Amino acid sequence: xxxxxxxxxxxxxxxxxxxxxxxxxxxxxxxxxxxxxxxxxxxxxxxxxxxxxxxxxxxxxxxxxxxxxxxxxxxxxxxxxxxxxxxxxxxxxxxxxxxxxxxxxxxxxxxxxxxxxxxxxxxxxxxxxxxxxxxxxxxxxxxxxxxxxxxxxxxxxxxxxxxxxxxxxxxxxxxxxxxxxxxxxxxxxxxxxxxxxxxxxxxxxxxxxxxxxxxxxxxxxxxxxxxxxxxxxxxxxxxxxxxxxxxxxxxxxxxxxxxxxxxxxxxxxxxxxxxxxxxxxxxxxxxxxxxxxxxxxxxxxxxxxxxxxxx
Amino acid sequence: xxxxxxxxxxxxxxxxxxxxxxxxxxxxxxxxxxxxxxxxxxxxxxxxxxxxxxxxxxxxxxxxxxxxxxxxxxxxxxxxxxxxxxxxxxxxxxxxxxxxxxxxxxxxxxxxxxxxxxxxxxxxxxxxxxxxxxxxxxxxxxxxxxxxxxxxxxxxxxxxxxxxxxxxxxxxxxxxxxxxxxxxxxxxxxxxxxxxxxxxxxxxxxxxxxxxxxxxxxxxxxxxxxxxxxxxxxxxxxxxxxxxxxxxxxxxxxxxxxxxxxxxxxxxxxxxxxxxxxxxxxxxxxxxxxxxxxxxxxxxxxxxxxxxxxx
Numbered sequence: 001x002x003x004x005x006x007x008x009x010x011x012x013x014x015x016x017x018x019x020x021x022x023x024x025x026x027x028x029x030x031x032x033x034x035x036x037x038x039x040x041x042x043x044x045x046x047x048x049x050x051x052x053x054x055x056x057x058x059x060x061x062x063x064x065x066x067x068x069x070x071x072x073x074x075x076x077x078x079x080x081x082x083x084x085x086x087x088x089x090x091x092x093x094x095x096x097x098x099x100x101x102x103x104x105x106x107x108x109x110x111x112x113x114x115x116x117x118x119x120x121x122x123x124x125x126x127x128x129x130x131x132x133x134x135x136x137x138x139x140x141x142x143x144x145x146x147x148x149x150x151x152x153x154x155x156x157x158x159x160x161x162x163x164x165x166x167x168x169x170x171x172x173x174x175x176x177x178x179x180x181x182x183x184x185x186x187x188x189x190x191x192x193x194x195x196x197x198x199x200x201x202x203x204x205x206x207x208x209x210x211x212x213x214x215x216x217x218x219x220x221x222x223x224x225x226x227x228x229x230x231x232x233x234x235x236x237x238x239x240x241x242x243x244x245x246x247x248x249x250x251x252x253x254x255x256x257x258x259x260x261x262x263x264x265x266x267x268x269x270x271x272x273x274x275x276x277x278x279x280x281x282x283x284x285x286x287x288x289x290x291x292x293x294x295x296x297x298x299x300x301x302x303x304x305x306x307x308x309x310x311x
Numbered sequence: 312x313x314x315x316x317x318x319x320x321x322x323x324x325x326x327x328x329x330x331x332x333x334x335x336x337x338x339x340x341x342x343x344x345x346x347x348x349x350x351x352x353x354x355x356x357x358x359x360x361x362x363x364x365x366x367x368x369x370x371x372x373x374x375x376x377x378x379x380x381x382x383x384x385x386x387x388x389x390x391x392x393x394x395x396x397x398x399x400x401x402x403x404x405x406x407x408x409x410x411x412x413x414x415x416x417x418x419x420x421x422x423x424x425x426x427x428x429x430x431x432x433x434x435x436x437x438x439x440x441x442x443x444x445x446x447x448x449x450x451x452x453x454x455x456x457x458x459x460x461x462x463x464x465x466x467x468x469x470x471x472x473x474x475x476x477x478x479x480x481x482x483x484x485x486x487x488x489x490x491x492x493x494x495x496x497x498x499x500x501x502x503x504x505x506x507x508x509x510x511x512x513x514x515x516x517x518x519x520x521x522x523x524x525x526x527x528x529x530x531x532x533x534x535x536x537x538x539x540x541x542x543x544x545x546x547x548x549x550x551x552x553x554x555x556x557x558x559x560x561x562x563x564x565x566x567x568x569x570x571x572x573x574x575x576x577x578x579x580x581x582x583x584x585x586x587x588x589x590x591x592x593x594x595x596x597x598x599x600x601x602x603x604x605x606x607x608x609x610x611x612x613x614x615x616x617x618x619x620x621x622x
Contacts, residue, residue, distance in 0.1 A: 031609060034607075034608075034609070035607045035608075035609045035610075038601075038604065038607040038608065039604040039607070041604075042602075042604065251602070254602055255598055255602060258598050258601045258602055258608060259589050259598055261601075261608040262585075262589065262597070262598065262601065262608045262611045262612050262615065263581075263582065263585050263589070263612075264608075265608045265609045265611070265612035266581050266585060266612035266615060266616055267578050267581055267582070268612075269609075269612055269613060269616060270574075270577050270578055270581055270616070271574065271578070274573075274574050274577060278570050278573065278574070286573070287566055287569050287570055287573065290349070290569045290572075290573065291353075291562070291565055291566060291569055293349065293350040293352075293353065296345075296346045296349040296350070297345075297346075297349065297569060297572040297573045297575075297576045298342060298345070298346045298576045298580075299346075300573045300576070301573050301574075301576035301577035301579075301580055302580060304573065304577060305577055305580060305581070305620045306620050306621075308620070309616045309617050309619070309620035309621065310617075310620065310621055
């Protein structure tokens, strides 16, 4: 076992950080790492926290992490929200209330730009979570914003989705109806000291009434800044994981992730094998035939795939 | 041959538009179309026009298209610049000076959102260009902004890259040095009636001095709004295509595009074949083995690829 893998398994921040960088850049070493660490993964609780910009996700995560640290949990945070306070320039910037997290040996924080990763930021975040799983984190939080394709891809790969809203904007419920309502396992009305929070919570409760898979999403009111409701939220998050474990659902999620990972590994293998084959011999001839319009690229691909994977 | 393909080959806007939508959405029919039209492609001149927002790309393209229409050329335009005037809501909006283009039977204009396409906007633009090639367009213009990954992918797939700058911002040359200078086949200083345009043109000429592949990028001053320099630019664009044809370069670019298309077709085939195989029989067993950490997703992928493509 090489030092990088060893460092990850021992939970050392430097090695975790390096491995995540390799994974982000989709380097050839990334797959060596992911292959090596696979056997040490599958035991963490992966939680997605999502909500519109300004709903206070970073502050909520900060409070939540303190709560879970109080219970002795080891925690990883991946922020792929461009408006996240975790993603602002110099790591946490100078926000004092978050500084304590970075000093904690058992908390690992990583922010990711939302563009520029080959294969997309969702893929990068999911594999970064896998590195954090191998590093022994009990709880991994992925912070996302909105309901774009990236977010849907992330939601598909986490165990528990926490949707955050605030009573500040009047059309929040419309926003919820437009996409968030199908994805939440837990709803949080943050900034619940503001007027309108009770109405908002009631409305969301109404909307989640029809859910019939054995888990009715709770609606929790929080004031992240002073810690109100954070204990209840932490309990709900843990309860949801216990619920998943007690049914087939946890395994379902894991199998879905695995199918996707096998497919991505297959695509990676195809890319790896194609580059050398397509430049020489039969590959080169096929490219010429496509150039002369004798065959289409699709026929050429089929012939090359058979050639590459026949034995 | 079905009606959609027939319509494309006859250059009918409705069918071209429909085919591009299918290609954008990466639908399964997209590959049927691309396979069918391949033999009718490879004869168009594909030109990328790129430059910072506000440099006047849309206006320049508008003038340029009129110039080329005067020479009888059939033209396709694909705009993937979010700030493009071609991408504003209702097609061309109410900009009178562009309206005439949309009424022209031999001009096809398509704007693309820069996100939301599976596989990226560059991929969508490149395949849309292929549809336009099959429709008999002599010249296809792809409008992009900036030098991000999308733009680099587009640049790799066009024959001629026109880089547009204006003397308006003092740090343009820095911008050029930062990425545009390696990609331009032709440089345009637009809004050349503004002060500083001569200096800017000289500076760019200085920077392109070292180019040693048989083509020294010309630097052309234009005022897109009144047509100044547009004739010269059109001539340069055609000269560059003739230059490419006279050397191995045109074929080099085409072969690069084809290798990429074969690889993408292969990836598509893998995705297509995986879905059914991974849910049943041996595939299902392999997923279970990955779940139990007996094997990694990479080993499972290898086994399934061999199984799928063995005969």
